[in-house]
Amino acid sequence: MKKIALFLMISIIVFFPNESYGHQEDLNKLIFIVVNEQLIAFEDAYPEVKDGTTYIPIRFFAEAMGADVKWDNESNSVYITKDEGEIILDIPLKTLITDGGIIMTDCVYVKHNRIMAPFKVIAKCFGYDVSYIPAGPIARAKNNNARMVDEEVYFHFQDTMTKEKEKMILTIRNREKEEFRLRYKIAYITFDDGPSIYTERLLKILEQYHAKATFFMLADRITNYSEIVKKVAEEGNAIGLHGVTHDVKKIYRSPSILVSEMNACNDALQMVTGMKTTLIRVPYGSKPHMTEKFREAVLREGYKMWDWNVDSKDSEADYVSPAVILENVKEQVARRNVPIILLHERQSTVEALPKILEHLNQEGYILIPIDGEQKPYSFWKDMYER
Ligand SMILES: [Zn+2]
Structure with a gap:
């Protein structure tokens, strides 16, 4: 089993995420x-x-x-x-x-x-x-x-x-x-609210396990941690947008405000990396805030809105024990076809990450970044059906 996992990890490096393809x-x-x-x-x-x-x-x-x-x-x-x-x-x-x-x-x-x-x-x-x-x-x-x-x-x-x-x-x-993606067992690791003082440690651990992740970042943090943002991208991880204020009362005031927060976040990303993205994750997830008008605005702007189907609950308290985070992940991953795991940039998450990756490896998962072209997983099931 270990050997297969290792082989798969090697193949993933060959196929993903660099733009050079085998075919x-x-x-x-x-x-x-x-x-x-x-x-x-x-x-x-x-x-x-x-x-x-x-x-x-x-x-x-x-x-x-x-x-x-x-x-x-x-x-x-x-x-x-x-x-x-x-x-x-x-x-x-x-x-x-x-x-x-x-x-x-x-x-x-x-x-x-x-x-x-x-x-x-x-x-x-x-x-x-x-x-x-x-x-x-x-x-x-x-x-x-x-x-x-x-x-x-x-x-x-x-x-x-x-x-x-x-x-x-x-x-x-x-x-x-x-x-x-259909041929292999795929899981997506996602980190919200960064970059932060923890990002470099997360990157190191990801590298140790040959895993790639997707980071949903906030605008001011992108600017403040610009060197780390570059490193996140250079190491083959995906970057998505998480907005500016992270404040329910502000970002969900109107569809155009939500879109303009994402656009501002995208501008910050472009300033640092030279690239824009279509990936977004709205603060606190898309339910219930993203009503029809909000979803339409996001679609019109060409954004791919991603939620999650595995909630690590690592941000429910100031410090959630790594053992609890691991248990939450394990228990929900077992029930998902393609786990999309919500994590945050926090001390306890850094501590839990090696165990989470070990578990996913043992289960035969390949951890790849979310791609801007693939159909997003959203809490609003039919949002991307058309
Ligand atoms: Zn968040």
Whole structure:
């Protein structure tokens, strides 16, 4: 068990949280598809080149050619028809069959819920010529309706492709992170109300256990402890916003005041680290204060509001015994799928942290920072459902 935990901890360092990902090959395989003068926008699954063959999500491509796509439940096959031609993609057999008598095995597969099939064979079957434009790169299908030559096509779509590529890379990265989170047992450690005189000690302990955490910080503290803020970020932890006043009577006076506290906190963060964040945690949690108007304001501003599902209760008194904090955490972690643990920057929490991390390690959890792109956990369950 210990060995597995260690292996997982090592893998987490490889995959997270530095922006260098293990799955670079997916990014290098990106290719654009143009049908005559139409650049196909693929929403969620992208064309890819495998062993010199370009595979495309079939639906988008067929639509661009003006072909009809029908799914047959009984045979688990896709029928693509255009004019007189027909292609059948047999999913269980991974086989492509054309009405011209071509049968190709091992060339149909499902990726991210999209059916992928070879570009060239399908284009040719419907009377298109196929060319490859290395700049881009672009695979182009063209017939008699084509107006531009290949060089023009590239220059025509150059800017669009740059933008599309950024979107594709982001989608692929987020998907990889999501897959990682589904594959492993993940827990999130969060520290509120810092940074403080305790932050450096928390960082040391986190490092000892190869754990990363998320720190929800207050504006004036960010400014006062700027060197520590930088260190928190440099060591691969996430930073979120916790506002300015931390005063219920002030921050919840109106939605615009709440948002402006978060924005001011974000400005302070940017001054120190050069970066802004979308992560916020509202003081005392989002229930009951964050009524609909407040939630709407937060959503409009693009903030991801995080609550917790494990309350260590480390701030219920001036000093809560570390043993009690540990017990609170253990007892609630056992009931959670993905524990999000609320801690505060306090003396007793520093003392409890090694035991908490030991326990989580023993239970096989990997501790990673919260990502600004992932769906937040909020006490208002449907807040991020749309
Ligand atoms: Zn707080």
